[in-house]
Amino acid sequence: MDAAPSTPPAHSSAPLSPAAAAETLTAIREVVRKQIRGKDEIIDLALICLVARGHLLIEDIPGVGKSTLARALAVAIGGNFARIQFTSDLLPADLLGVNVWRASREHFEFRRGPVFANLVLADEVNRAPPRTQSALLEAMAEGQVSVDGVSHTLPRPFVVIATQNPEEHHGTYPLPESQRDRFLLRLSMGYAAPEVEAALLLGGGVDPQGKDAGELDGALESPSKLTDLQAAAAAVHLHPDLADYAQRVVQATRDAAEIRLGVSTRGALAWVAAAKARALLAGRSNVLIDDLQELAVPALAHRVVPAQAGSGDQVALAQELVRELIAAVPVPV
Numbered sequence: 001m002d003a004a005p006s007t008p009p010a011h012s013s014a015p016l017s018p019a020a021a022a023e024t025l026t027a028i029r030e031v032v033r034k035q036i037r038g039k040d041e042i043i044d045l046a047l048i049c050l051v052a053r054g055h056l057l058i059e060d061i062p063g064v065g066k067s068t069l070a071r072a073l074a075v076a077i078g079g080n081f082a083r084i085q086f087t088s089d090l091l092p093a094d095l096l097g098v099n100v101w102r103a104s105r106e107h108f109e110f111r112r113g114p115v116f117a118n119l120v121l122a123d124e125v126n127r128a129p130p131r132t133q134s135a136l137l138e139a140m141a142e143g144q145v146s147v148d149g150v151s152h153t154l155p156r157p158f159v160v161i162a163t164q165n166p167e168e169h170h171g172t173y174p175l176p177e178s179q180r181d182r183f184l185l186r187l188s189m190g191y192a193a194p195e196v197e198a199a200l201l202l203g204g205g206v207d208p209q210g211k212d213a214g215e216l217d218g219a220l221e222s223p224s225k226l227t228d229l230q231a232a233a234a235a236v237h238l239h240p241d242l243a244d245y246a247q248r249v250v251q252a253t254r255d256a257a258e259i260r261l262g263v264s265t266r267g268a269l270a271w272v273a274a275a276k277a278r279a280l281l282a283g284r285s286n287v288l289i290d291d292l293q294e295l296a297v298p299a300l301a302h303r304v305v306p307a308q309a310g311s312g313d314q315v316a317l318a319q320e321l322v323r324e325l326i327a328a329v330p331v332p333v
Helices: 018-033 040-051 066-076 092-096 130-142 194-203 225-234 240-255 265-281 289-294 296-303 314-328
Strands: 056-059 081-085 097-102 107-112 119-123 144-147 150-153 159-164 185-187 259-261
Touching (some): 018 066, 040 265, 130 159, 240 296, 265 296, 289 296, 296 314
Parallel strands (some): 056 159, 119 159
Antiparallel strands (some): 144 150
16 A cells, blocks of 8 residues: 555656755745745645645635645646536546547547646535546546546646535535545645735735736746655655554554544555655655654544544544544654
């Protein structure tokens, strides 16, 4: 089981050093900050997800900058971008593509769907019925899609940023546990800080094409350069004591009476991959305990199902349970 959906990293002539990787990631961050203001922590989590070869789930109310973040990230890595608005009548073919009969050549020709992009924004993914939600699963897990029995490889790198409305909103279909487990991190953007929001109001907001501050320049020459960063993150050292600590935390989610469904092995691998990416973002060649603990909630909480089903805010409850376990499990000395 992999920590990410993932696409194998491309070979580079010279592996990036942690310092060089951190410098490149800082350049990417600065591009995104031109569009997403006052949300540095959210930007860093999104970068961690990209570098760890994962997909990102953003759960929040509409209109807080989720689409802007996805578009800015695509520009920053020099990749192509596709936005798919999930609706109750969206079909898998609308997502993946279809085979079209070409009479002049007497054969079927595959017309690619919008999922064939480096960065795909699956907007309001939980508004689509389960059949269409599941159409994303193979793409996220394998980096390919199958149409009429034929597999088609997706571009590399391939990243899905899915947004979903809170489940209490009308017309939503909750994502099943198996699909939530495919996302490396889950986060919530929240409202902009008052001073940032006031500045947006004064300036007229953000252009939907992402040009309010002038045409953005990407930080990478091409999206293939992202694979060098991903390879550098995979090479970050994890001490055996920290691997043991991570396993004990994951095991605690499975043993706790307050939790009906604990973290899977895939989830544990995702947590460690994210911790390595966070270390690289800081220019380090090794994971620290802080990397694991700071990422525990965004990496693990969406994989946890509380035993008290239907009692209040399940998202907040799962997050609190993960925090309690992090506080309770002894750290390596």
